[in-house]
Amino acid sequence: MSTVPMDWVQGPWLVQFHSVSIAAYNALCLENREFPHWIISYVKEGNVTTTSGGESHTVRSGDMMLHPPHLPFSEYSVTKGVHLWMHVSIQCAQHLELLQLYRVPPVVTIPEPARYEAAFMRLLTVWDNPGVPFRDLRLTSGMLQLMEHVLSGWEKAGSPERSEAYDSARDRFARLIGHMSVRLHEKLSRGDLAALVSLSPNYLDRAFEREFGLTPMQMLREMRLKRAKQLLEQSEATLEAIADNCGMADASYLCKQYKKQYGMLPGEYRESFRQKRNYNLYG
Structure with missing residues (x-):
């Protein structure tokens, strides 16, 4: 179970987007990719095998993949698929990444896929239109709605912690803060x-x-x-x-x-x- 109580992590929230996109493919072979912020990739269609930190996971339609910053990962599929994905940073009032404090595992099943997909498409529309009024506010609001779906799926699964194989040096301090909080x-x-x-x-x-x-x-x-x-x-x-x-x-x-x-x-x-x-x- 997670060491961080569900009501402890607080805003204000700082959300920084680096990419929001839809990817469709006939087959998938991403090897040892690494990014400076979180890759959050929802599998709308297809079946994927993802590996990182010496671990391997099977991902199916309706599941979410979470790839930590600065940790190489791979994704493979021999069948067609569609991913709704983002490259994003979400920080809370404790100046830590939300997903450092909430130690969500690398694969989470989304409880209401249709609602998640609809919320993502709204977010993508804002992302693709730089001139839309109140764009930053809409992007932040949209991202927090999506994270609510992710955290709900995690909570529904019993809030299992991801393993230390996915940790960076900064995660060590996140675990310490989690211990302090309880x-x-x-x-x-x-x-x-x-x-x-x-x-x-x-x-x-x-x-x-x-x-x-x-x-x-x-x-x-x-x-x-x-x-x-x-x-x-x-x-x-x-x-x-x-x-x-x-x-x-x-x-x-x-x-x-x-x-x-x-x-x-x-x-x-x-x-x-x-x-x-x-x-x-x-x-």
């Missing part, structure tokens, strides 16, 4: 985090900060405070319970850190949120 309630030290990725604490701090602009412990603090903010908005839990859920010593420490981060105490934020939530604009 252990917010635990007392984690620098040494604990470094052990998760088999690095020394000092080296991890330097390498992690080069990628994200903050150390793992600083990111862990931000994640805990974001989780506390969610609980203040979505539950009636006491401050002591929220502090415990977020790995903080007690309510007093939570209040101190929350005030430092957001400029108000947790109780003040909860009351302000309730007032806004219950406000009737047209009442």
Whole structure:
């Protein structure tokens, strides 16, 4: 099962397209292809064998192939086929690729193929028309709709993780962030985090900060405070319970850190949120 909880990865989303296209063929032989961003290829018609990272998978009509950046892959078919494919990057608020944090396997069955295909054709129409109004907004919206279909298929299959054979060096940090996200309630030290990725604490701090602009412990603090903010908005839990859920010593420490981060105490934020939530604009 995936180490990243389904409600943790948040926007805003940065979507960058490099290609959107339809490919039809009588036979297919792509060998050791490599791209700087994700290749997301939906098999509308045909049967394909794909290999990458020493693994081989059979892909049928209605399945999606996901090829990670900078990892050579091959695709073979001796029969006719049609692929709806994209070369794209999708980053979330954690400055990581969406598919790094959601460790979706290389092949996913799409639950509602007709709806996916219709959404793709809408996206392709926008891609092929540079002058269309609000093009970037339409492209981003369309891509997120398509990814919802992919993630729904993954969830329906039980959210199995792709193997480490598909990992890049940056994926190691994605796994670390995933571990942090499900252990917010635990007392984690620098040494604990470094052990998760088999690095020394000092080296991890330097390498992690080069990628994200903050150390793992600083990111862990931000994640805990974001989780506390969610609980203040979505539950009636006491401050002591929220502090415990977020790995903080007690309510007093939570209040101190929350005030430092957001400029108000947790109780003040909860009351302000309730007032806004219950406000009737047209009442």
